[in-house]
Amino acid sequence: MQPLKNPFGIIDPNEKPKQYQNNPFDIQNDELNETIKLGDNVANQEEKHLLFDSQKSQPQETVEDLPLLEDLDITSPLLIKSRIMSVLFFQKCDSEYLEDPDLSGPILIVVSLGLLPLLTGKVHFNYIYGIGLWGWMLLYLLMNFMIQQQGKQIEFYKILSYLGYGLAPIVVLSFLSVFLQLNSSFGYALAIVCAFWSTASVSKTFDTILGLQHRRLLIAYPLFLFYCTFVIITIF
Amino acid sequence: MKPELIPMTDPLDFIMIPVDQNKSFQSRIGNPFLEETASNIGKKIALFGTKYENFICSLFSSQYRFYFDVDNQYILRKLSLLHTPIIYRGDWTLSNETSSVSITKNMHAPDLYLPLMGLVTLVLLQCLNIGINNAPQYISIYMINSFWKCLIISSIEVALMRILFFLFGNLKVSIIDLVSISNYRYCSLTTLFIFNLITYHIFWTVGTMYILLSQAVFVYKSTQICIEQQIQKCENSFEPTLALFLSLLQVGCSCLIFYIL
Numbered sequence: 205m206q207p208l209k210n211p212f213g214i215i216d217p218n219e220k221p222k223q224y225q226n227n228p229f230d231i232q233n234d235e236l237n238e239t240i241k242l243g244d245n246v247a248n249q250e251e252k253h254l255l256f257d258s259q260k261s262q263p264q265e266t267v268e269d270l271p272l273l274e275d276l277d278i279t280s281p282l283l284i285k286s287r288i289m290s291v292l293f294f295q296k297c298d299s300e301y302l303e304d305p306d307l308s309g310p311i312l313i314v315v316s317l318g319l320l321p322l323l324t325g326k327v328h329f330n331y332i333y334g335i336g337l338w339g340w341m342l343l344y345l346l347m348n349f350m351i352q353q354q355g356k357q358i359e360f361y362k363i364l365s366y367l368g369y370g371l372a373p374i375v376v377l378s379f380l381s382v383f384l385q386l387n388s389s390f391g392y393a394l395a396i397v398c399a400f401w402s403t404a405s406v407s408k409t410f411d412t413i414l415g416l417q418h419r420r421l422l423i424a425y426p427l428f429l430f431y432c433t434f435v436i437i438t439i440f
Numbered sequence: 441m442k443p444e445l446i447p448m449t450d451p452l453d454f455i456m457i458p459v460d461q462n463k464s465f466q467s468r469i470g471n472p473f474l475e476e477t478a479s480n481i482g483k484k485i486a487l488f489g490t491k492y493e494n495f496i497c498s499l500f501s502s503q504y505r506f507y508f509d510v511d512n513q514y515i516l517r518k519l520s521l522l523h524t525p526i527i528y529r530g531d532w533t534l535s536n537e538t539s540s541v542s543i544t545k546n547m548h549a550p551d552l553y554l555p556l557m558g559l560v561t562l563v564l565l566q567c568l569n570i571g572i573n574n575a576p577q578y579i580s581i582y583m584i585n586s587f588w589k590c591l592i593i594s595s596i597e598v599a600l601m602r603i604l605f606f607l608f609g610n611l612k613v614s615i616i617d618l619v620s621i622s623n624y625r626y627c628s629l630t631t632l633f634i635f636n637l638i639t640y641h642i643f644w645t646v647g648t649m650y651i652l653l654s655q656a657v658f659v660y661k662s663t664q665i666c667i668e669q670q671i672q673k674c675e676n677s678f679e680p681t682l683a684l685f686l687s688l689l690q691v692g693c694s695c696l697i698f699y700i701l
Contacts, residue, residue, distance in 0.1 A: 331580040346556075348500045349508035357500060387571075419511060422553070429560045433583070436564065440571040440579040 284309040291372045291405045307361060310368020313375055320378040321438065328437055335437070339430045340364055346426055351414055358413065367430065370406035373398045374434045386439045395435045402431040507552040507616060517547045518554060522627050525657040548665060550620030558626030563587050565633055566701050589700050590626075597622050597693045601686055605666075608682040613666045621662045625655050625694050648698075655694055656687040663687070 287309055314336065318329045344363050351357065377386070377398040385391065407424040414423070521528055530547075567583045598618045605611045605618075632651045636644055663683045 328580065331584075334584075342556075346508065346553075349505045350510075351500075357496070392572075421512060422510060422515065425557060426560075429557070429564060432564055436567055436571065436583070437580055 280306070280308055284312065287369055288313075288372050291369045291402075292376075294405060294408070305362050305365035307365055307368070310365055310371070313368055313371045317371060317375050317378055317434070317438075320375065320382060323382045331437055332434065335433050336367075339433065340367060343367065343426060343430060347410070347414070347423070350419065350423070362413075366406055366409050367427075370402045370427070370431065371434065373401040373405075374431060374438060377435065378438045381438055391439055395439050399428060399431045399435045403428040504616070507550065507620065510551050510553045514547065514551070515554065518551070519627060521547060522554075522624055522658060523631060523654060525654055525661060548662070550617045550662075552616070552620055554627055555620060555623030558628075558630055559587070559590055559623065562626050562630045562633065562701070563590065565630065569633075569637070586701055590697060593693055593697055593700070594619070594623055597689060600689060604682060604685055604689075611667060617666060621659060621666075622690060622693070624658065625690060625697075628655050629694065629697065652691050652694060656691050659690040660684065660687040 283306060287306075314332065318332050321328050340363060344358070344360060347363060348357055377395060380386070380394065381391075386395065403424055406427050407420060410423050410427075411420050563583060563586045566586060567579050570582055571579045598615065601618045601622060602613070602615065605613050628651045632647055635647050639647075660683045663686045667682060
């Protein structure tokens with residue numbers, strides 16, 4: 205009676221299977237007495253070294269494990285953070301933001317702008333959203349009318365994205381209003397600084413897109429008025 | 441005797457039935473009426489999207505864009521003209537060569553940028569004043585109410601101006617031009633407000649009188665331009681009277697706005 209063979213052909217448990225002696229991926233054919241080595245069927249033999257070869261040393265684990273979000277290609281939190289930082293610290297915004305802006309960051313900013321006054325006992329959700337909506341529509345019409353080159357337009361969502369990210373300094377002011385009394389000289393000065401801060405960062409973005417260098421002040425002024433509205437709501 | 445094989449059917453077999461990808465969406469729904477309705481709705485949505493895009497393109501490339509074709513020099517010259525029309529010694533005519541091309545070359549051409557910015561600035565300054573002095577908790581309501589009241593008064597004034605133009609010889613003047621001419625007042629009123637804040641209302645009476653007079657002169661001269669453009673088509677001997685009525689209307693509406701704000 206022949207001893208039972210397991211699928212791997214191991215009789216002696218201490219003996220290593222033949223097909224695993226050299227390379228675990230090499231195929232051993234005992235009948236034809238040949239070994240089909242890994243990479244023999246690769247069209248481009250130069251790429252053979254990319255396959256696992258037992259003669260070479262085992263590759264070391266030099267690739268650091270990517271964070272889970274990056275591994276899953278979910279980069280929204282990182283994008284939002286980088287864009288808010290570019291607004292707050294006047295960093296150069298990436299071309300991807302100019303061409304394909306997102307709305308998740310502005311939504312987050314506007315919601316926080318509505319939630320922070322709750323800590324001071326003020327409920328301004330309707331005014332923030334209503335004034336923001338009207339201001340956004342008026343600025344959309346104004347910007348597009350001021351672009352004199354025919355065929356050049358800015359879409360609705362792009363303006364909303366730029367304006368929304370520009371509210372980041374106003375959120376900072378709103379956060380400070382929780383701890384400080386802004387209805388004072390210091391508060392007014394801080395409010396003006398925040399309004400200018402927002403205006404400067406957003407007008408830089410519009411200037412880059414519209415290319416109206418000789419009308420930068422004319423574009424900055426309506427933006428200043430837009431952000432002053434939110435500053436007034438935040439202070440009072 | 442072999443037992444009869446009872447065919448076993450899995451009730452969830454339909455999940456594993458492969459779907460024929462070549463079949464169109466319509467034939468998958470099953471109901472032809474629903475298919476037709478869904479396709480009609482889809483076509484209407486697509487048509488609406490195309491119409492909206494065409495409308496937006498035509499709006500931004502229409503004549504209305506000329507009312508926003510402003511630059512820094514035009515703004516400065518216009519503001520100086522608004523505040524000092526009495527001492528202005530230049531020509532108040534609107535050149536036919538430049539009227540349809542660009543307003544930056546002609547200071548007397550109407551625009552909509554300055555009136556809009558003037559209105560918003562005035563409302564925000566009033567809100568700031570109230571917030572600092574009186575009742576900060578009603579700022580948001582006051583802001584919205586003031587804005588809408590100013591818009592309503594302006595629209596009533598434009599309607600009255602249009603009626604007056606119709607009564608005095610059936611003159612056809614563009615509504616946008618009337619909106620522009622009548623709403624330059626907000627720039628003057630903003631200046632008056634800032635002046636009163638700086639001088640602590642000491643020269644309130646003098647400042648107000650001067651601003652109202654400047655507005656009246658500006659509207660008088662500007663409406664003469666509109667009338668002269670129409671007067672080439674038909675004779676009109678009521679030109680000075682009409683311009684006077686319009687300037688008085690402008691002063692009355694400015695006082696009303698002052699009272700409301």
